[in-house]
Amino acid sequence: MTGITPETRARAKALRRDMTSAERTVWRGLRDLNRAFGFHFRRQAPIGPYIADFADYSARLVIEIDGGQHDAEQDAPRTDWLTGEGFHVLRVWNSDVTDNTEGVLARILETRLERETT
Template identity: 60%
Template sequence: MKRARTVADTRARWLRANQTDAERALWKCLRELKTVGFHFRRQAPIGPYIADFASHAARLIIEVDGGQHGLEDGVIADTRRTVWLEGQGYRVLRFWNSDVLGNMDGVMRVVRETLGLQA
């Protein structure tokens, strides 16, 4: 039986087709973790939110944030979102676009350490 597509599914599909440069670069690196047993989904609907990247098995969400997330409204919304996601058993890592684009080795070191892998 085919599941009906929700608004979140439609939005997630649009976001996957319109990734930022930072999301595209991180996705390339996260896909390589499949070889060591970690599968990530991009723009994954979870409850009322769409996570940039999620490994359901590892209960890890990775968010890549642009400048709007540093504004007061963004900080408040991100805090609410993180609290909800952590309440569902996920750990949430957040990286700035500039960190992903300028320090991918450092970003992936944090991700690998969080997954219990050697950096």
């Protein structure tokens, strides 16, 4: 048993169908990183009671693409839980994805490579 409810799995599947434009942009880049480096990023990945925008389970890395609706105070329990489970959470703003996609992907790559050595 993984601790992931059928409802969470169904919600993750729906979120994969309805990704935001920023999430689609990052996903295209992550697929390229997966191919080039042998990573295994997943999109809308269930982790316990939460669904991460993107996760690489082997590196214990979660990428969250945050829009204007995100509030650090509301996200804190989620981040604390994920951190408590050994994940590193990298948050990226939608506007950063739009304005500097290559920079965002470079930051993700750098963070992912650092996670291999920890």
